[in-house]
Every structure is written in structure tokens, then in C-alpha cells.
Amino acid sequence: MAGGRFSPALLVLLYHVLFGSSSFQPALVLDMAKILLNNYCFPENLVGMQEAIQQAINSGEILKIYDRKTLASVLTVGVQGALNDPRLTVSFEPNFVPVMPPALPSLPTEQLIRLVRNSVKLEVLKNNVGYLRIDQIIGEETATKLGPLLRDNVWNKVANTSSLIFDLRYSTAGELSGVPFIISYFSDPEPLIHIDTVFDRPSNTTKELWTMSSIMGERYGKQKDLIVLTSKRTMGAAEAVAYTLKHLKRANIVGERSAGGSVKVEKIRIGDSGFYITIPVARSVNPITGQSWEVSGVSPSVNINAKEAVANAQNLLAVRSAIPRAIQSVSDIIRQYYSFTDRVPAFLQHLESTDFFSVISEEDLANKLNNELQSVSEDPRLMIKLTQDHPSLHDMPKIPTAQEVGYIIDTLFKIEVMPGNVGYLRFDMMADIEVMRAIGPQLIKLVWSKLVNTDTMIIDMRYNTGGYSTAIPLLCTYFFDAEPLRHLYTVFDRSTTTMTEVMTLPQIQGQRYGSTKDIYILTSQMTGSAAEVFTRAMKDLNRAKVIGEPTIGGSLSSGTYQIGNSILYASIPNQVVLSAVTGKVWSVSGVEPHVAAQANDALSVAQRIIASRLLKQDKGK
Ligand SMILES: *[C@@H]1O[C@H](CO)[C@@H](O)[C@H](O)[C@H]1NC(C)=O
Numbered sequence: 001m002a003g004g005r006f007s008p009a010l011l012v013l014l015y016h017v018l019f020g021s022s023s024f025q026p027a028l029v030l031d032m033a034k035i036l037l038n039n040y041c042f043p044e045n046l047v048g049m050q051e052a053i054q055q056a057i058n059s060g061e062i063l064k065i066y067d068r069k070t071l072a073s074v075l076t077v078g079v080q081g082a083l084n085d086p087r088l089t090v091s092f093e094p095n096f097v098p099v100m101p102p103a104l105p106s107l108p109t110e111q112l113i114r115l116v117r118n119s120v121k122l123e124v125l126k127n128n129v130g131y132l133r134i135d136q137i138i139g140e141e142t143a144t145k146l147g148p149l150l151r152d153n154v155w156n157k158v159a160n161t162s163s164l165i166f167d168l169r170y171s172t173a174g175e176l177s178g179v180p181f182i183i184s185y186f187s188d189p190e191p192l193i194h195i196d197t198v199f200d201r202p203s204n205t206t207k208e209l210w211t212m213s214s215i216m217g218e219r220y221g222k223q224k225d226l227i228v229l230t231s232k233r234t235m236g237a238a239e240a241v242a243y244t245l246k247h248l249k250r251a252n253i254v255g256e257r258s259a260g261g262s263v264k265v266e267k268i269r270i271g272d273s274g275f276y277i278t279i280p281v282a283r284s285v286n287p288i289t290g291q292s293w294e295v296s297g298v299s300p301s302v303n304i305n306a307k308e309a310v311a312n313a314q315n316l317l318a319v320r321s322a323i324p325r326a327i328q329s330v331s332d333i334i335r336q337y338y339s340f341t342d343r344v345p346a347f348l349q350h351l352e353s354t355d356f357f358s359v360i361s362e363e364d365l366a367n368k369l370n371n372e373l374q375s376v377s378e379d380p381r382l383m384i385k386l387t388q389d390h391p392s393l394h395d396m397p398k399i400p401t402a403q404e405v406g407y408i409i410d411t412l413f414k415i416e417v418m419p420g421n422v423g424y425l426r427f428d429m430m431a432d433i434e435v436m437r438a439i440g441p442q443l444i445k446l447v448w449s450k451l452v453n454t455d456t457m458i459i460d461m462r463y464n465t466g467g468y469s470t471a472i473p474l475l476c477t478y479f480f481d482a483e484p485l486r487h488l489y490t491v492f493d494r495s496t497t498t499m500t501e502v503m504t505l506p507q508i509q510g511q512r513y514g515s516t517k518d519i520y521i522l523t524s525q526m527t528g529s530a531a532e533v534f535t536r537a538m539k540d541l542n543r544a545k546v547i548g549e550p551t552i553g554g555s556l557s558s559g560t561y562q563i564g565n566s567i568l569y570a571s572i573p574n575q576v577v578l579s580a581v582t583g584k585v586w587s588v589s590g591v592e593p594h595v596a597a598q599a600n601d602a603l604s605v606a607q608r609i610i611a612s613r614l615l616k617q618d619k620g621k
């Protein structure tokens with residue numbers, strides 16, 4: 001509705017509606033235009049209107065409408081369309097008697113007190129949550145007059161609560177001049193806050209509303225949680241309160257979109273006809289948004305039937321009251337366990353300065369924490385998860401029974417001896433060392449003995465998303481000689497602050513593949529965790545050629561820690577791996593293959609490479 005000049009297109013529209021279809025007295029139209037010019041709160045939208053009307057009158061193109069009510073509706077459509085403001089209406093009401101609303105301040109104090117008593121309700125709900133319902137926002141003068149009463153019966157009592165539900169669902173009337181009082185109670189004395197700018201067209205004055213440096217009684221301040229309830233009936237000054245608190249990020253709004261009233265609307269008689277025009281004569285502009293609650297209303301943060309708003313607000317307050325503890329707990333966990341100690345101070349600082357105002361559910365909190373941690377760390381392993389079923393914090397691998405062993409080997413391992421005596425070994429999960437020991441003899445018999453005498457081996461890790469890291473040294477050992485023992489990598493564990501050098505094992509069951517035959521490892525973007533560590537170690541020690549896609553990144557162990565006693569869990573990488581070759585920390589990003597290939601093509605690429613090597617060897621002979 002705001003903005004835009006009285007454009008030629010709108011002029012044409014007004015011209016047709018006003019004059020193309022009416023027998024309205026031209027003088028009356030000019031009167032109406034004058035009223036608009038002197039009273040409409042968007043004068044910038046009226047530029048050129050009067051000239052256009054005059055021109056239309058001169059051209060004399062008039063349709064006759066004799067029914068005045070019909071004429072009034074035609075005019076309403078015209079003026080609303082031309083100015084794009086649904087509040088503008090023209091009516092024909094020859095018997096209209098204007099009613100003046102009673103001026104509150106002029107009422108006797110006794111009556112004022114009764115009025116305030118009837119429109120204010122205060123309770124303390126469980127968990128020391130305050131509930132304050134105000135059905136009429138009183139103006140500046142009344143508020144000043146009733147100061148001590150309000151202080152003793154409302155604000156000082158509210159001040160003792162831990163958080164507040166401020167119910168404006170039934171607030172359908174009120175005065176804008178009372179808004180600064182209310183906002184001030186929910187702000188600090190300093191700095192003063194610019195709340196609203198109100199332009200009044202008839203007086204051509206602009207008034208800024210600010211918070212007040214001194215008010216009677218105790219402030220609620222701006223730290224404690226505040227929720228404002230709205231309904232579709234919430235209107236006028238109450239909307240100004242809700243809109244301001246929302247955009248100051250001082251309150252979350254729960255309920256329905258508010259009515260979308262106006263600062264001030266007047267019904268003005270056109271000349272001395274029986275026609276009236278209803279005009280918004282003042283407008284409000286919020287300094288933060290540059291817009292207003294007028295017409296479009298205040299949209300809630302939690303959109304819910306007004307009837308359910310109190311219960312919802314109580315739940316919301318419970319969620320929000322857990323936020324500080326959750327942040328503290330996440331900070332503690334990171335400080336204690338995160339493997340990259342040099343990054344910890346930046347995390348803690350970032351968490352401290354993060355604004356959690358918009359968090360309205362545990363899911364929100366998890367997402368917010370996740371996004372914030374990711375944005376500082378760029379470490380995809382650092383995660384906050386929300387889960388209803390408690391993840392096992394120390395999941396112990398299950399040792400299979402004798403009957404289960406055959407089944408496990410069957411489902412876990414896929415082997416083949418390909419042409420050229422090339423062994424192919426695929427397994428999709430890294431089993432725990434205890435499990436490996438349990439299935440060892442069978443594994444050697446059913447799987448390993450068929451591959452160990454091949455000339456070249458392809459190890460397919462494309463579908464291996466990881467598992468336990470305990471068996472990595474055992475697995476690696478098969479691809480090295482018994483002497484000397486090889487240093488595979490070093491693990492630094494944050495939770496125990498120990499450094500462990502991981503070595504090949506001196507003794508294993510079965511035959512070794514040895515250190516001289518070629519090995520190719522196939523990877524995909526899914527290759528992760530322990531599978532990635534195996535791949536990286538083999539690459540690091542120059543023992544295998546890696547073909548495929550870069551692996552998922554991250555590798556090695558993350559601990560899962562409960563955040564406070566909530567349903568949120570933090571997954572924190574608590575180990576760092578140092579390369580045995582360079583002594584430097586392994587990158588958190590994935591293993592780069594020697595030969596890049598789509599995961600689907602990796603096997604055939606490996607086979608081609610092996611075939612061409614065999615060809616060269618043959619030629620060499
Ligand atoms: C608010 O709490 C304070 C101290 O906790 C107490 O002295 C005061 O009387 C309480 N005020 C009201 C209105 O309950």
C-alpha cells in the first residue's frame with residue numbers, strides 16, 4: 001500500500017471508475033479528493049490525483065448511476081484499487097451519527113482503577129513462569145496517573161518471575177502512547193531504544209516513540225525469556241507491542257497472525273452530502289523493518305490455534321530454559337574431548353557469542369548448534385544429533401557364536417580370483433578385533449586361503465562405510481613381512497591424552513600376502529571411518545595404489561556424548577591420527593586416490609591398469 005507515486009496507470013483506473021460509471025456531482029468528487037489530500041497517511045501516493053480528477057471532469061465522460069449505495073461501492077472499489085489500500089471505503093449513510101469514544105484520562109480515578117483491574121490479569125504458573133494478560137493497553141496519561149497502582153499490582157509482581165507469558169490475545173483496543181511504557185519494562189534503562197515512528201497526516205507531524213530511561217517500579221529487563229501470545233483478534237496498540245518485541249528479538253510470538261489494524265482511522269463526511277469516506281490518517285513505521293504491523297498484522301514465530309497458545313508457550317519456555325545448560329554442556333564436551341585442541345578456544349568463543357533467540361524446539365537447538373559448530377570447524381565429524389532412543393555410548397561389539405560365524409563370513413566377504421591370477425576381496429564392514437579373532441580360523445579357511453596365492457590383489461572398499469578400528473593393524477599385517485615390524489600410524493586420544501603407535505603384528509594366523517605383490521584399493525565417497533583409516537595407512541606406507549573417488553573424510557573414532565540430560569547428543573572426534581611417515585596429523589578430508597575414477601568404473605580401471613602392467617612385464621621378459 002505504501003510507496004509508489006500516483007502512477008499514470010492508477011490515474012486511468014480512478015478516472016474510469018469515478019467518471020466512466022457515475023453521475024456523481026463533480027464538486028463532490030473534488031471534495032473527496034481534497035479530504036484524501038489533507039488526511040490520507042500516504043500523501044506521497046496522491047501526487048497528481050487532483051489534476052487527474054479535474055481533467056476527467058473537464059472531459060465530461062460520465063455514466064449515470066442513480067442508486068447511491070451502488071455508487072458508494074463503485075467508489076470504494078475505485079479508490080481502493082487506485083491507492084491499493086483496503087482500508088479506504090466510501091459509504092452512503094445519511095443518518096450517520098459519529099460516536100466519540102470516551103476519553104479515558106478524563107474518567108474519575110476510581111473508574112480507571114476498576115477498568116485496569118478488569119483488563120489486567122496476573123498469575124504465577126508452575127516453574128515460576130509469570131502469566132500477564134492485558135486486554136487494553138492504556139495510554140500515556142492514564143499510565144502516569146495510575147503509576148503506583150500498576151507498580152504495586154503488576155510490574156513489581158511480574159519482576160519476580162523467571163520468565164513471562166504475556167497474553168495479548170484479547171487485546172483489541174488500546175492507545176499507541178502506552179506502547180513505550182510496556183516496551184520499557186522489557187528493556188534495559190540504557191541505551192534508549194527507538195520503537196516506532198508515527199506520522200499523523202492531519203497535523204502533518206511525525207512523532208518518534210522511544211523507550212524511557214526511568215519508569216515506575218521494577219523492570220523485567222531484557223534477559224529473562226518472554227513470550228507474547230496473539231490471536232487473530234489482537235489489534236492496534238497490542239500489535240505494536242508484539243511487532244516491536246518481535247523485531248527487537250525480545251519476545252517470541254506464539255498464536256495466530258494478529259488482526260492487522262491501523263494506528264488511526266477516521267470517517268469523514270464528504271462535503272454536506274450523506275457520503276462518508278473512511279481513511280487511515282496516521283501510520284506507523286518500525287525503525288528496524290521499515291514496515292508496520294498495520295493491515296498485514298504480526299506473524300507469530302509459532303503459528304498455532306490461539307486456544308492452545310498458553311500450553312504451547314509453557315512448553316516453549318521449558319525448551320528455551322534448557323538452552324544455557326545445553327550450551328554449557330557442549331562447551332565442556334568440546335573442551336574435554338575434541339581432538340584438535342588448537343581449535344577449541346575459537347569454538348567456545350563462537351558458541352558464547354551465538355544468538356539462540358530463534359530457537360523454538362529441541363530440533364531447532366540441535367540444528368543451530370550443528371550449523372554453528374560446522375561453520376567454525378568445517379569438520380563434518382563434529383555433529384549434534386537429536387535422538388529419542390539413547391545411543392549406546394560405549395557400544396561393545398557382539399562376539400558371534402560358532403553357528404553365526406559361517407553366516408557372517410558369507411554375508412560380509414565377497415571373493416573371486418579373476419583372470420591373470422588377480423585376487424578380488426570385498427568386505428563392507430570393519431569388524432572388531434575380538435570378532436576377527438572369533439571368526440579367524442574359518443575366515444582363513446573360507447576366504448583367505450583362496451586369495452593368498454594370487455599375484456595381485458584388488459581390495460574393494462567402495463561399499464565399506466567403516467566400523468571398528470581395532471582390527472586395522474591385523475588387516476594391514478597380512479600385507480607386510482614379519483620383519484621388520486612396520487609403524488602404521490600414531491593415534492592421539494584426547495579423552496585419555498595418550499599417544500599410541502600402531503604397528504604391524506609380529507604373529508598372525510595363516511600365511512602373509514607379503515610386502516612385494518601389487519595391491520589396489522578401490523574407494524568411493526562412501527568409504528569411511530575405519531575403512532578410510534586402512535586405506536590411508538596403506539597409501540601412506542606406499543603399499544597400495546588407490547583407485548576411485550576421494551573417501552568420505554574424517555576417519556577414526558568419534559565419541560558420542562549426551563548433552564546435559566537432554567535428548568541431544570554430540571558426536572565429537574576425540575582422536576587425532578599422525579602419519580607414521582611424516583609425523584604430521586592426517587588431514588580431516590578424505591583420502592585422495594592415486595587414480596581418480598567414478599566409483600562404478602573403479603574396478604574396470606584397476607583391471608586395465610593391472611593388465612597393462614602384466615603386458616609390460618611380459619615384454620620385459
Ligand atoms: C520479590 O522477591 C523479593 C526477593 O526474592 C522479595 O523480597 C519481594 O517481596 C518479592 N516481591 C513480590 C512482589 O513478591
Ligand SMILES: *[C@@H]1O[C@H](CO)[C@@H](O)[C@H](O)[C@H]1NC(C)=O
Nearest residue numbers: 037038043201203204205206
Ligand atoms: C508537512 O511538513 C513538512 C515538514 O515537516 C513540509 O515540508 C510539508 O510541506 C508539510 N506538508 C503540508 C501539506 O503541509
